[in-house]
Amino acid sequence: MVPQEKRDRLAAILRECESVAIGYSGGVDSVFLARVAVEVLGAGRVLAVTGKSDSVASWMEDTAREVARDFGIPWLEVETREMDDPRYAANPNNRCYFCKSELWGRLASVARERGMKTVLDGSNADDVGDHRPGAVAAAENAVRSPLLEAGLTKDEIRAWSHELGLPTWDQPAAPCLASRLPYGIAVTPRRLKQVETAELALRALGFRDFRVRHHGDVARLEVHPSEIGRVPGHRREIDAAVREAGFRRVLVDLQGYRRGALNEGLAASQLVQLGSFA
């Protein structure tokens, strides 16, 4: 149940923004935000913008397009070129900063060209405390986060999305494919394609919440605890499919999928958390 106070607060924030260009990945949060923005502001004052690059899974792009079409959300796809930035490709622990600088820079340009007053992202109240160097780039580009400002949690966004009939309401979190590469392993189109191919194979086997972590020629699979018990029954298929994607060896992490697992090697001083910077 979503408190009426938060619903009202979100509507008020959106009205304050007047017209909006939304960073729209096809994930739970941005789809929800775009849908509510259309309801509050009208379709003429909303533009959902999806950044297209090798780091975005093709199924996410499909979801973004289909939901926009089905729910009357004005949608635009723009190509982003973070891969051309050697600072991004080197995959430092603040990689997301360089990617988001590119994305929010493009969105800010699109917003200016289209006369949209405010650029929005889909950060929510549960994102506070995560390692989010990309949030620095958002702040530098004056991007607002209405879901976070309204205090909406992920569970509340899912519940409200369900009310609205959005197919994304129970979609697992799906950050970009580069998040599967440990810091220090260079981001290349080939590695991203390996991850995408392996993950598509697991999805075809019915797994929903998992990550294929790319450790050079080794794939380390993190499968959500609710699904990990199915792995032994599909052992041969998984092993074959992931090797087919170009990995020499396939491992399954015994702790299962957990958010931010690749940040486990970072010192506290290396973490950039939402709300921890000016």
Added chain:
Amino acid sequence: MSGDQRIASAERALADAGVYGASVDVEGHEREIAAVRVPPSEWERMMGPEGVSIAQAVKAAGFRYVALDLAQSDEPSPA
């Protein structure tokens, strides 16, 4: 601690947890992964809640991640 010492500690942790016939080697660009092979009879147990506590015990040997090799013990080694 050298890689060899971590392997011995990890295999000891597995034996202490009652997982017999297991072997460990090291993977990852920072040699941060303990790659564990167990007999097929241990699979279900390792993939259940007990696997999490076993992983914690193996991590204490000096690894960031503990992961099970999907190849069976009777299949060729990945080297």
